[in-house]
Amino acid sequence: MVEVLTAAGIGLDYGTVRLERATSDWLAAGAHLQRHLAATVPAPAVAVEYIGSSSVRGLLAKPIVDIAIGVAAGAALDPVDEALRADRWIYRGDAGDEGGHVWVLEAHEWHRVAHIHVVDHGSAQWRNYLRFRQLLDGSAEARRDYEAVKAELAVTHRDDRTAYTAGKATVVRRLLSRGAEG
Secondary structure, rough: HHHHHHHOOOOOEOOOOOOOEEOHHHHHHHHHOOOOHHHHOOOOOOEEEEEOOOOOOOOEOOOOOOEEEEEEOOOHHHHHHHHHHOOHHHHHHHHOHHHOOOEEEEOOOOEEEEEEEEEEEOOOOHHHHHHHHHHHHHHHHHHHHHHHHHHHHHHOOOOHHHHHHHHHHHHHHHHHHHHHHH
């Protein structure tokens, strides 16, 4: 799986920020990963979605694929964890409302190609992942607003991905709120 992602130009050193336009190769590789995980990850997983900026053609994005896996509410994650670890994913902990349970896939040490966010299927977090992807895919205005913030953050926090990610939270909330109104 790593080879499919790196062949598409996906990958970024841990902690750094670099933005590029999401390409059709990225979308194809992300869709391939989504299908692979849907076939690989057992119950309590009930849905797998390709999310994040790299899933929207032409959007400024970090060259990392983000996948959301929706699991049955309250279910033990042991079967999911076992399947992901067997597939070379590394568990990075529970980020709560800021990303759910997170696993990463690396091409080599500290060079990330993909993140998985495991959250309760149907939860507000799950719905927001899907709504945000749909909003960015369907609204040029939302894309412009989001890209402007991301571009500025990428300059000010180019070696601090945690600060970059935290800086995006306000615009994400604002866009989701505006999308709910429209």
